[in-house]
Amino acid sequence: MSDLSQDVGCYLIQRLYDYGVRHVFGVPGDFVLGFYQKLIESNKLKVINTCDEQGAAFAADAYARVNGLGVLCVTYCVGGLKVVNATAQAFAEKSPLVVISGAPGINERIKNPLLHHKVRDFDTQQKIFEHITIDSVLVNNPRTAAKDIDRVLTSACRYKRPVYIELPRDKISIPIYQEQYVGSSKTAKVEEGDDIDSMQEALAEATTMINSSKQPVIIAGVEIHRFGIQDKLLQLTDKTNIPVASTILSKSVISEDYPTYIGVYEGAMGHQSVREYVESSDCLILLGALMTDINFAISPTPIEQSKSIYVTAEKLSIKHHNFENVLLQDFLASLIQAPLTRKDFVVDRKQDNTRNNSNNKRFLVARNQKITVKRLFERLNFSISDNTIVIADVGDSLFGALDLTIHGQTDFLSPAFYCSMGFAVPAAIGAQLANPMLRPIVIVGDGAFQMTGMEISTISRFGLNPIIIVLNNNGYGTERPMLDGPFNDILAWNYYRIPEILGHGRGFVIQTEDQLEASLSAAEKIYSKELCILDIRLDIHDGSPALQRLTESLGKKVH
């Protein structure tokens, strides 16, 4: 229970602490300096300041994905409006990100003066954030401040979407008014009743459908992870022996070593064996999956609605009819209790190269052989352990990474639906601070690196030790097969020399397979405590097989 005899700033800090938050990401500015001072004085939440606000936002988003809630703290407009894109990504991909923005004091807003950092009206920033958050509040009333803050944080957790809290600088130190509000318990439990009758009917129908099916398959989506119900998913597959596929956005929602796991379903872009299994299934059980074009390999979607049970945190559909007020968490819990019969088939996984590569073979280095995307990922698979988390940026970093076998749960992060470039390097900061037991392996294209890669400065400053793999092919490799032009080229940087700019870390330039082997080996053994950056010199037209399939599909739509 929080100490309520405190001011607004301290109350907010305490509530975030109650939710398990230990770090706040941001860049200070005059309208938020007072709150920054409270953060330091509280000694509860560590301030991680990044180079640019965009980096802080991606870091906080990654922290949210790993920790369950992430917090970004920026100044008014010049800070807040720099993170609109990253917040939009958190909204699209259901990441519970709390955006705290300093703001001019309420008493400074009288007569609407032109204060610095102001765009149009004093509420312009809040209005913009209303489009990309699930809840927001301007904290300006001591009588409702505690309740408002609690409501917004509850919304973030209930919907797994970003929220916005605006703190006018003259309201940070006002006392919380206690009489009308006794505070909420540790993390306010949301009481939202399912509709019992709808649930019973849906459950009966789903049970019949599953029991009578010959080849059912579970597609486990990202909400399984966001709501932390992986254990229920495991119970369901254990009980029924129904195989589980993930989506590109939910890769690693369960361990990819799990016996009933068959791989990432990714339509035409994914592995043929998974595709065939899913698309010939007579009962698709879609649990918390977002039906995006990327998750389902662009289009047209091969998922047949007439064979589907589709449940998310927001809706439940069976075949072509919908049930109101029956939500993922409760439906899944009820399904485990339902009279489902155990399937006794065995899934043939021989076609799945991924698993074969990582579990059964050694990587044989071809000396002086020029490194390729395909071989790079084959080798990286051997660097993945229980103590790594793979973070893939957009583009071939992601598509190539689909072939990696992730051992743990939630040990793979990528903005695989919204697809904002530049996520991966700053995300490593958030992910590793959220779980210091994991060493991030960051896979990032050179184009994405040039956007936010200099956040390795923040990585250095806070003593983190990711291994950063830069796919260096002088441009936007994903776009080239769609439509090429000089706009897809970028300047060639000597990425491996960036540690010399920072005075921290180790850089490696890699042209051949043996150089890759030596560098990864050094990064893992000799420089295991340091940031390492591997500058992988790839052929400009090289790409993973998945990329080739994707761009063929996308390229048709460019014109």
Next chain:
Amino acid sequence: MSDLSQDVGCYLIQRLYDYGVRHVFGVPGDFVLGFYQKLIESNKLKVINTCDEQGAAFAADAYARVNGLGVLCVTYCVGGLKVVNATAQAFAEKSPLVVISGAPGINERIKNPLLHHKVRDFDTQQKIFEHITIDSVLVNNPRTAAKDIDRVLTSACRYKRPVYIELPRDKISIPIYQEQYVGSSKTAKVEEGDDIDSMQEALAEATTMINSSKQPVIIAGVEIHRFGIQDKLLQLTDKTNIPVASTILSKSVISEDYPTYIGVYEGAMGHQSVREYVESSDCLILLGALMTDINFAISPTPIEQSKSIYVTAEKLSIKHHNFENVLLQDFLASLIQAPLTRKDFVVDRKQDNTRNNSNNKRFLVARNQKITVKRLFERLNFSISDNTIVIADVGDSLFGALDLTIHGQTDFLSPAFYCSMGFAVPAAIGAQLANPMLRPIVIVGDGAFQMTGMEISTISRFGLNPIIIVLNNNGYGTERPMLDGPFNDILAWNYYRIPEILGHGRGFVIQTEDQLEASLSAAEKIYSKELCILDIRLDIHDGSPALQRLTESLGKKVH
């Protein structure tokens, strides 16, 4: 006159060309690739692609400030939502920036699918931009497309504010429907009538007020530059001999060598002589000035309304009453024709150190003397010529730069009201492409450099040659005097070694006055065609006198 027998994309390109645009800044992405291809094929507008969209937006804003219109071209959401802050700055500081965003095709939006890059609804991005632009359009109707595009471009020029054009990818190549619209002339002239009676009354009152005053002064604001009416300002001061001050946002609105120019008026932060002259004036003629806290040295404003004639592109006030529909451009033109008597006083400028320094003395190097902010700016004053443009980032880069004497018109750029850090380096790209005769001298703090400074990659790629002065004091020097803490520190980079990463440019590390002298001399003589970066190692607590005055004023409000 444009060729109207063309498609939407070509029509837009032709119209931008008609407005004098020759470059487009951006980062490509799949939803905008088709338009990028048209840009290349048109051979009219050169594509300048930057590292990150934020850099493109700052560059396009600077291009707009120098050229009269600037264009940014990005992809849907993951591009567009990255430039919300920069667009907001253009809005706040009246820069005519055209934001073009690719978008999903209209035929892809049927049934509202979850396409990649989508946040919430397909119109989420446009709704966000409505908050920070003066006009916007979703180009989806061939019958109105030409008219809509013309209207939006006219709005940008009429209001000197950003506008938003969304191009669904299936509408880029549809033919312009000609029957209903014959196109506009080269750059549609806005016919907006002033109210003649109001004008006459206002003019008579202003004339009497000016003629009867003993110490009138003109404060020339940024709109004088934005609307390109500097010549009228000169006519007014030539005719009347009334002295002219600028604001921090409009610095260099006229040449700072001009005989009647007295300096930047900046309240308590500015030079004492200018302050005394302005604040003891009995007739303040404020022409196109934004009454911002930064322009008028935070607060309280010492401008007495009862002694003011205040006219902007949006309003005219004399003393405490307002006139409707009398606008800056026309009022100023009429004022020149009015029976104003010539003042015969001489302004004493002996107190103005700026002018003395640059015009009458040589800079005497103190050997082995540690470099200070004050001495740095004194020396920089001697590097300013008719062929330079000074671009100052936010913070002491700006405050110190107030003391520089700018020779030409519009040869000083800074985001001096909205104050978004990270503007200066990318702005150098836009400014130099808009006017290749000018070599930018960029002054940027290390904190701001870490946000967007790697856009020197773009500078290198397109063969530009700014001199970049990094004020390296390991953190946010402007904030330290307000409220200090570890959040104001940043990692020390070896900025001077960044050319080694890029394979272009020259770097210098500077600790002393003689190193500064030698480096500037080399940058100007030996490496005059190359990007040069000067890494100025300053004491952590050093700062310009103006900064000290400002932070004392701001610091009182932090808590």
